[in-house]
Amino acid sequence: MKKLVVLFGALMIISRIALAGEVNAPKATNTSVTMKGEVVKIFYRSENADRVKVTIYDGAKKAVFTEEIKNKSSFVRPYNLENLPYGEYTIVLEDKNGRTEEHVTFSKPSAEVQANIIKIRDSRKALVTLYSKGEAEVTYSVLDIYNNVLFSKTQKVNGQAAQSFNLEKVRGAVTIQVSDSRGILKYKAL
Numbered sequence: 402m403k404k405l406v407v408l409f410g411a412l413m414i415i416s417r418i419a420l421a422g423e424v425n426a427p428k429a430t431n432t433s434v435t436m437k438g439e440v441v442k443i444f445y446r447s448e449n450a451d452r453v454k455v456t457i458y459d460g461a462k463k464a465v466f467t468e469e470i471k472n473k474s475s476f477v478r479p480y481n482l483e484n485l486p487y488g489e490y491t492i493v494l495e496d497k498n499g500r501t502e503e504h505v506t507f508s509k510p511s512a513e514v515q516a517n518i519i520k521i522r523d524s525r526k527a528l529v530t531l532y533s534k535g536e537a538e539v540t541y542s543v544l545d546i547y548n549n550v551l552f553s554k555t556q557k558v559n560g561q562a563a564q565s566f567n568l569e570k571v572r573g574a575v576t577i578q579v580s581d582s583r584g585i586l587k588y589k590a591l
Contacts, residue, residue, distance in 0.1 A: 434492050434503035439483040441492060441505055446475040451496045455480075458491040465490075482507045512537040514558065516579040516587040525568040525591055527577050533558045539586075542578045543568065551575065 433444040445453060450472045457466040457480065465485060470476060482490065485507065492503045512535030519528045531539060536559040543552040543566065551571065556562065568575055568591060578588040 432494050432501045432503070434505065436505045436507070438510060439481055439507065441480045441482060441490075443476075443478045443480070443492065443494070445470075445473070445477075445494060447496060447498065448474070450474045451498075454493075454495040456493045456495075457482075458493065459485070460489040462491075510535075511582050512559075514539060514581050514586055518577055518579065518587050518589040520589060520591055525571070525575075527566045527568070527589065527591060529564045529566070529577065529579055529587075531558050531562045531564075531579070533560065535559065537581055540580050541566075542580070543571075544576045544578060546574045548576075 431444075431446040435442045435444075441457075443455065447453075451474065453470045453473065453476075455466075455468045455470065455478070456464050459465050466480065470478075480492075487508050488506075490505050490507055492505060494501045494503075512533045514531055514533040514537045516539075517530045519530070521527065529541060533539075536557060538555060539558050539562070540553060540555045541564050542550055545551055554564070556564075566577060574590060576588055576590045579586045
């Protein structure tokens with residue numbers, strides 16, 4: 402049994418060497434790109450100090466920024482896109498190991514909207530209250546039991562807003578739903 406375990410271990414090591422090509426082959430460049438708001442952050446790491454060219458291209462494949470970073474094996478660099486138009490951008494990193502492309506979307510940040518639906522006791526009336534920091538587009542919908550839209554209204558909200566619903570003349574169960582560009586915020590059955 403011991404011989405079988407040793408033989409299996411040796412086969413695993415040999416197969417890893419065969420698949421890798423050579424034992425001391427240089428590792429490929431490790432990169433990561435994140436985006437928060439208008440800031441793109443590039444994380445770069447290589448086994449050896451190298452010269453790295455960073456280029457940012459707009460949606461028309463036109464270079465809007467180029468920088469060369471010399472003799473660095475790793476770095477973290479933020480790039481602020483606030484003075485560029487909204488759209489798709491491609492981040493290209495080139496070093497002696499090759500080329501890496503990452504795609505990011507720079508878009509107008511959506512405002513976070515908080516919604517609350519209050520059912521008026523012993524009635525088929527409801528009040529929807531909203532609060533947002535910044536401008537957002539919100540859709541109010543009234544749905545029947547089969548999710549058919551009975552009423553829908555879209556409105557821009559910046560700060561506080563409210564919408565009342567009187568559903569006394571509507572028969573059957575209904576649901577009030579509030580949504581924005583990120584999806585459903587709140588819903589309540591009446």
